[in-house]
Amino acid sequence: MRVIVLVTQKGGSGKTTLCLNLAVAGEAAGARCLILDLDPQATAEAWYHDREAATPRLVRATAGDLPRALEAARAQGFSHVLVDTPGRDEPSVAAAIRAADFCVVPCRPTPADMKATPATMATIRRLAKPAAFVLTQTPPRGFRIREAEIGLQVLGPVAPVGVVARNAFQDAQGAGLGIVEFEPDGKGAEEIRALWAWLESRLEKIGHEPQAHLA
Numbered sequence: 001m002r003v004i005v006l007v008t009q010k011g012g013s014g015k016t017t018l019c020l021n022l023a024v025a026g027e028a029a030g031a032r033c034l035i036l037d038l039d040p041q042a043t044a045e046a047w048y049h050d051r052e053a054a055t056p057r058l059v060r061a062t063a064g065d066l067p068r069a070l071e072a073a074r075a076q077g078f079s080h081v082l083v084d085t086p087g088r089d090e091p092s093v094a095a096a097i098r099a100a101d102f103c104v105v106p107c108r109p110t111p112a113d114m115k116a117t118p119a120t121m122a123t124i125r126r127l128a129k130p131a132a133f134v135l136t137q138t139p140p141r142g143f144r145i146r147e148a149e150i151g152l153q154v155l156g157p158v159a160p161v162g163v164v165a166r167n168a169f170q171d172a173q174g175a176g177l178g179i180v181e182f183e184p185d186g187k188g189a190e191e192i193r194a195l196w197a198w199l200e201s202r203l204e205k206i207g208h209e210p211q212a213h214l215a
Ligand SMILES: Nc1ncnc2c1ncn2[C@@H]1O[C@H](COP(=O)(O)OP(=O)(O)O)[C@@H](O)[C@H]1O
Pocket: 010, 011, 012, 013, 014, 015, 016, 017, 018, 043, 087, 136, 137, 138, 163, 164, 165, 166, 167, 169, 170, 173
């Protein structure tokens, strides 16, 4: 079982959106995904309530609950746990990073988002976890993406797949769906499927490395 943690102190950067969408895409690709919602605001859980499909499953947890929740997930045969974390520095954030096989750090290509990333990366580094930034809510193309990549690469690897700002992400979430269900042939669905495939290849490599280190 692999634990993927979506983490960054910056609220609104896309943790919950990536978490839900990756879990739905993962299920569609044959994985058994559990979403673990550590955010007291429970945005992911609200989506889950609006949802009719039986998968992916979602449970809420706290920092104290986390080891037990992961143990239960393992016993139930989940292949992946995607952990959504709060956008504040709470004890559950460090607990989630500690439990991670891989940390995904969503970041918008804005100065405010980029300034907020070093603290999160410092914690990930201290706990020696593999991690990568994922650029989110980007323009479809242009210099901002490249500039953000160059800026973030100083702090850690940047995933080769980013996610463009698209209304379909918000509409899908409002309908209790993942974007691969809401608009299967759209570009957003393509981005999420590509991101899932990239994450799987990262996790596969880590599985063959003797010790965890930065991706
Ligand atoms: N790629 C995207 N395109 C359009 N809207 C997005 C995208 N990613 C996130 N959003 C929207 O931005 C807001 C914040 O995203 P969210 O995933 O909740 O961030 P976080 O969990 O990091 O606080 C939400 O309203 C969400 O629907």
